[in-house]
Amino acid sequence: MSTGRSGTLSESMFEYEPGVVDRDDPLHGELMELNMGPQHPATHGVLRIKVLLDGETMVKVEPVVGYLHRGKEKTCESLGWRKFFVHTDRLDYLQPLMNNIAYAAAMEKLAGIQIPERGQTIRVLLMELSRIMAHLIYLGTTSIDLGAVTMFFFTFSERERIYTLLDAYTGHRMNNTYVRIGGVYADVEPDVERDIRAWLEQFPKKIDEFESMLTGNRIWYDRNRNIGTLTAEQCKAWCLTGPNLRASGVEWDLRKKQPYSGYEHYDFEVPIGEIGDCYDRYAVRIEEMRQSVRICVQALERLAKSRGGEFLADDRRYVLPPKDLVNTSMEELIHQFKIVTDMALPQGEAYHAVESSKGELGFYVVSDGTSHPVRCHIRAPGLVNVQAIPLLAEGRLFSDMVSIIGSLDFVMGEVDR
Amino acid sequence: MGSLKPADAHATDEGFFVTQLDWLVNWGRKNSMWPMPLGLSCCGIELMAMIGPKFDIARFGAEAARFSPRQCDVMIVAGTLTWKMAEAARLIYDQMPDPKWVVAMGVCSSSGGMYDSYSVVQGIDMILPVDVYVPGCPPRPDAVIDALMKLQKKIERERPFQLLLQGDVVGEYDQGTKRFLRAPNHAVPTTRSHEVLPPEGNPRSKA
Amino acid sequence: MSATAPERAGAPATSGSSGTAARVAAALAGVPHTLVHPADGMVSLEIETAAVNEVMSRLRDRAGFDSNTFVTAVDRFPDEPRFIVLWQFLSTTHNDRVRVQTRVPGDAPHVPTITHLWIGTAYFERECYDMFGIRFDGHAGLKRLLMPDGYEHHPLRKDFPHQGIEPDRLYREWDNRRRERSPLRTESQT
Numbered sequence: 123m124s125t126g127r128s129g130t131l132s133e134s135m136f137e138y139e140p141g142v143v144d145r146d147d148p149l150h151g152e153l154m155e156l157n158m159g160p161q162h163p164a165t166h167g168v169l170r171i172k173v174l175l176d177g178e179t180m181v182k183v184e185p186v187v188g189y190l191h192r193g194k195e196k197t198c199e200s201l202g203w204r205k206f207f208v209h210t211d212r213l214d215y216l217q218p219l220m221n222n223i224a225y226a227a228a229m230e231k232l233a234g235i236q237i238p239e240r241g242q243t244i245r246v247l248l249m250e251l252s253r254i255m256a257h258l259i260y261l262g263t264t265s266i267d268l269g270a271v272t273m274f275f276f277t278f279s280e281r282e283r284i285y286t287l288l289d290a291y292t293g294h295r296m297n298n299t300y301v302r303i304g305g306v307y308a309d310v311e312p313d314v315e316r317d318i319r320a321w322l323e324q325f326p327k328k329i330d331e332f333e334s335m336l337t338g339n340r341i342w343y344d345r346n347r348n349i350g351t352l353t354a355e356q357c358k359a360w361c362l363t364g365p366n367l368r369a370s371g372v373e374w375d376l377r378k379k380q381p382y383s384g385y386e387h388y389d390f391e392v393p394i395g396e397i398g399d400c401y402d403r404y405a406v407r408i409e410e411m412r413q414s415v416r417i418c419v420q421a422l423e424r425l426a427k428s429r430g431g432e433f434l435a436d437d438r439r440y441v442l443p444p445k446d447l448v449n450t451s452m453e454e455l456i457h458q459f460k461i462v463t464d465m466a467l468p469q470g471e472a473y474h475a476v477e478s479s480k481g482e483l484g485f486y487v488v489s490d491g492t493s494h495p496v497r498c499h500i501r502a503p504g505l506v507n508v509q510a511i512p513l514l515a516e517g518r519l520f521s522d523m524v525s526i527i528g529s530l531d532f533v534m535g536e537v538d539r
Numbered sequence: 540m541g542s543l544k545p546a547d548a549h550a551t552d553e554g555f556f557v558t559q560l561d562w563l564v565n566w567g568r569k570n571s572m573w574p575m576p577l578g579l580s581c582c583g584i585e586l587m588a589m590i591g592p593k594f595d596i597a598r599f600g601a602e603a604a605r606f607s608p609r610q611c612d613v614m615i616v617a618g619t620l621t622w623k624m625a626e627a628a629r630l631i632y633d634q635m636p637d638p639k640w641v642v643a644m645g646v647c648s649s650s651g652g653m654y655d656s657y658s659v660v661q662g663i664d665m666i667l668p669v670d671v672y673v674p675g676c677p678p679r680p681d682a683v684i685d686a687l688m689k690l691q692k693k694i695e696r697e698r699p700f701q702l703l704l705q706g707d708v709v710g711e712y713d714q715g716t717k718r719f720l721r722a723p724n725h726a727v728p729t730t731r732s733h734e735v736l737p738p739e740g741n742p743r744s745k746a
Numbered sequence: 747m748s749a750t751a752p753e754r755a756g757a758p759a760t761s762g763s764s765g766t767a768a769r770v771a772a773a774l775a776g777v778p779h780t781l782v783h784p785a786d787g788m789v790s791l792e793i794e795t796a797a798v799n800e801v802m803s804r805l806r807d808r809a810g811f812d813s814n815t816f817v818t819a820v821d822r823f824p825d826e827p828r829f830i831v832l833w834q835f836l837s838t839t840h841n842d843r844v845r846v847q848t849r850v851p852g853d854a855p856h857v858p859t860i861t862h863l864w865i866g867t868a869y870f871e872r873e874c875y876d877m878f879g880i881r882f883d884g885h886a887g888l889k890r891l892l893m894p895d896g897y898e899h900h901p902l903r904k905d906f907p908h909q910g911i912e913p914d915r916l917y918r919e920w921d922n923r924r925r926e927r928s929p930l931r932t933e934s935q936t
Contacts, residue, residue, distance in 0.1 A: 160627050161577060163606040168579055168624055188892035189624040190580055193656035193908075195877075196901055200908040208653065215581035231786045259584070278591035285588075297581060297676060358812040358838065361866030374838045470785035473834065473845070475815075486834070488820055497820040509869045535580050538892055623894045625917045629924075657901050657910025658893065666917070 160189045167534030178519045183512040190538040198498035204465050211297040214536040216259045217252035222301035224476040228485035232472035240431035241305030242384040247421040250414040256479035257407045264528030304435030346401040350514040350526040361506050364481025369406045370398030376477035390417050400529035466493045480504050504532035560700045569691040570600040575611035579618025582645035582677040586617040589680035608634040619647035620660040632667050640670045645677050766842040773809035790845040798858045811835035817870035819878045823904040828852030856881040877902035
């Protein structure tokens with residue numbers, strides 16, 4: 123269906139060995155080819171999965187991606203460094219600010235820019251709020267796919283509250299593009315701080331409510347326990363990172379191991395799972411939400427202490443000067459003009475990764491000293507998570523496919539870029 | 540908005556009874572538009588937020604967001620359509636039974652949005668007829684609800700019984716280009732539907 | 747590409763943690779490689795294309811790099827050799843990273859695959875093939891990942907226009923076949 127070649131499914135989608143099924147067994151007949159997607163409620167975006175079924179057992183699983191390939195890496199080369207910020211929001215569109223910050227951090231690493239402390243604190247706050255938003259969607263959509271419809275409404279109701287906070291701070295609910303090289307676009311006002319603090323106070327009770335519905339739930343347990351188990355060695359061989367890796371027992375979190383943006387000053391724990399099944403991945407993400415609340419509270423305290431501090435670096439090669447100076451000073455006007463039309467990064471290459479809600483989100487940027495990149499490669503954790511679907515799904519019953527897809531947690535915006 | 544002419548421009552002498560039947564059918568249709576959410580990317584999340592508790596399109600009768608196109612009326616294309624996905628989108632549109640409408644939610648589906656690139660369809664009206672375009676990246680759920688209300692007003696202008704009595708059930712079909720110039724259930728053509736797929740192909744096809 | 751001139755292996759590393767550089771140098775003893783010094787301070791090597799298999803297996807087995815972060819390429823058109831193929835590895839046990847690159851000419855570019863070392867690189871290599879046209883010898887199932895099958899161009903090459911070349915060709919062919927099959931069926935078509 124995706125190709126111009128065969129619009130029908132009459133020819134086999136797979137090449138499979140004939141001996142894979144015992145033809146003498148009267149219960150086994152032909153293998154059935156089933157196409158799941160690209161439009162499907164449970165595939166979390168436009169993912170197509172070709173499944174070869176022996177009754178209810180999945181014999182062969184092949185994901186097909188690319189239905190949302192928008193040419194982002196090529197767009198970065200065409201648009202230039204500054205204009206690409208807007209496109210980074212739309213990568214993992216559940217956590218737009220996280221992607222902004224990852225991109226900005228890679229460029230800052232290349233150019234050698236230091237972010238002032240208040241800017242770093244605001245970034246941490248935005249990143250943790252984004253992580254909570256993304257995990258809420260994971261919870262809501264995975265639950266509704268498994269039949270727990272109420273969770274969808276509960277988590278979306280919380281997401282709406284975060285949207286209101288971000289709307290007040292950044293001006294838009296999602297795809298905010300609020301990050302600039304050197305910091306963030308504007309400061310957090312005290313009333314926004316107050317609203318965020320009020321929301322943070324009531325959110326842990328909501329997480330308790332989510333857990334009361336799911337964690338001890340027999341049906342949730344049966345659909346997730348011992349399904350889609352990943353050992354630590356498998357995770358590393360399949361290049362998985364993030365909650366998928368941590369649920370298998372590997373203590374790997376970039377915020378702790380290779381801290382950035384001031385994470386070394388925050389006091390938080392990183393949940394680690396035991397056996398790496400879907401249930402463990404769920405438990406890891408729930409606990410990560412609690413720890414994110416903890417980090418946000420500390421970030422707000424630091425913000426309260428540093429009121430009036432700088433939130434944008436002062437480097438006039440990359441950071442726009444304040445508007446009142448632009449209107450009065452010739453030099454600042456020239457800086458503004460240069461940055462807006464032709465902001466160039468120094469020659470070289472750099473890679474910076476952040477711990478996003480799906481795993482390691484990294485940007486590899488190569489510059490030749492001009493305003494347009496030579497290469498901007500986006501290392502998306504979602505692509506690696508999609509790759510692991512056949513590993514977990516083959517040999518299982520078809521109804522486990524939904525648990526596996528939900529628990530691996532990917533977003534097609536970043537898988538396809 | 541050029542295609543929304545005032546209702547009396549199509550006044551015919553079909554009579555009171557037929558116009559009242561038209562009103563009744565349109566009332567039923569507009570208050571039970573079941574959406575087919577083709578959530579492709581970020582607009583899909585705002586679409587989910589619209590179906591969610593705060594913006595609740597169930598109040599407008601659009602409760603049953605079935606994912607099977609055979610059971611839906613309105614296809615809300617929310618997100619960026621790529622050429623790889625275009626076949627699937629077209630198949631889904633074709634599977635929807637009449638009467639059906641299409642809402643292009645967001646700038647990506649209206650015009651390609653910020654993606655002027657090698658893989659993105661520059662507006663779903665290159666392959667489908669569209670009734671309402673909703674700009675925004677993503678549009679707020681309020682904006683999409685406004686679009687659905689505008690679609691309701693558009694549906695009020697339709698003349699299903701009049702067309703039936705005139706024997707016009709398939710719309711205007713052009714044998715030359717093998718295309719419909721006017722979809723059957725629409726009183727007036729949608730904005731670009733007669734320009735869809737110009738015979739010489741996509742003008743951007745020349746490299 | 748690199749911030750300073752490359753230096754021969756064996757000289758003290760001036761960038762990256764000396765522990766990482768020493769460990770990598772020890773693991774790659776005997777295999778020719780060149781250190782480059784990127785702006786982010788990561789230990790970065792340039793190797794011969796033929797040595798890919800040997801270098802990567804030593805990095806995994808002797809230097810403890812247990813995960814592959816990405817496999818990608820950079821098109822340096824019109825410089826020759828045209829492509830730089832890059833791999834980046836992560837060691838969760840030692841908490842560091844290393845980047846490896848090799849230069850590949852633009853005519854029928856190909857490099858060996860590393861899917862037998864880390865199976866998770868399968869998609870990365872497919873994407874590299876899709877976007878640049880670089881074949882990975884030994885990859886079981888090297889086909890396009892992001893563009894539709896049957897697409898003839900490699901989008902991330904520098905000589906490929908941003909707006910594409912006939913982006914809708916495959917769709918048009920499918921659409922014409924569809925219309926010929928059922929011009930006036932019960933589906934309403936516009």
